[in-house]
Amino acid sequence: AQSVAQPEDQVNVAEGNPLTVKCTYSVSGNPYLFWYVQYPNRGLQFLLKYITGDNLVKGSYGFEAEFNKSQTSFHLKKPSALVSDSALYFCAVRDIYNNNDMRFGAGTRLTVKP
Amino acid sequence: DAGITQSPRHKVTETGTPVTLRCHQTENHRYMYWYRQDPGHGLRLIHYSYGVKDTDKGEVSDGYSVSRSKTEDFLLTLESATSSQTSVYFCAISDLSGGTDTQYFGPGTRLTVL
Numbered sequence: 684a685q686s687v688a689q690p691e692d693q694v695n696v697a698e699g700n701p702l703t704v705k706c707t708y709s710v711s712g713n714p715y716l717f718w719y720v721q722y723p724n725r726g727l728q729f730l731l732k733y734i735t736g737d738n739l740v741k742g743s744y745g746f747e748a749e750f751n752k753s754q755t756s757f758h759l760k761k762p763s764a765l766v767s768d769s770a771l772y773f774c775a776v777r778d779i780y781n782n783n784d785m786r787f788g789a790g791t792r793l794t795v796k797p
Numbered sequence: 798d799a800g801i802t803q804s805p806r807h808k809v810t811e812t813g814t815p816v817t818l819r820c821h822q823t824e825n826h827r828y829m830y831w832y833r834q835d836p837g838h839g840l841r842l843i844h845y846s847y848g849v850k851d852t853d854k855g856e857v858s859d860g861y862s863v864s865r866s867k868t869e870d871f872l873l874t875l876e877s878a879t880s881s882q883t884s885v886y887f888c889a890i891s892d893l894s895g896g897t898d899t900q901y902f903g904p905g906t907r908l909t910v911l
Contacts (some may be wrong), residue, residue: 717899726887726902727840728802773839784855785830785900787839 684795685710685778689788697796704759706774715777716757718748721771733757737785764795801826801903803888809909816875818906821890829871830889830900831863841888846871878910
């Protein structure tokens, strides 16, 4: 089955510094990868997705993600972190061999300190 | 939250009682999904629907049933709630099938089974 892993439970960065939230994937065939963000007591909000094409995908709120096929990674990045970016981030992959189910990682909690 | 409402938003119930959660959408999307969110597991798919009266099981369907009698409503029922079903439940919708479509999430229902 397709799957993603988020190796870090927690990421801490200082405001204004670049941030990276890591995601690695395991798929058969072409990967369809997604990033979502969850703020406290809210549902998940879509940030960006990779289907095909450019390896650098730009999304909402200044976020971008880099698809790296050789390293099977899809890391989320932002050049300059804001305190308001503090949230729970989920990587997900579409399991095209199992009814297109969405498989989520366990999540990474990002804390941006002033 | 993309024209999706969930009710109730919070519920406390006792073991053995039936519980029904409702998801309502105003987007006229064909596909609807129920997930549960638990720490360390990310989101896991319970059931999904690909049209009125058309539903299928997801990864963690045991103990749950669903119904969809109208495009806009998708109900999740716990026939006899257990403590292991204490979780946060999210509904999601999407317009297309296939690996590339994006799912949009509702605000969630926090269920506690005592």
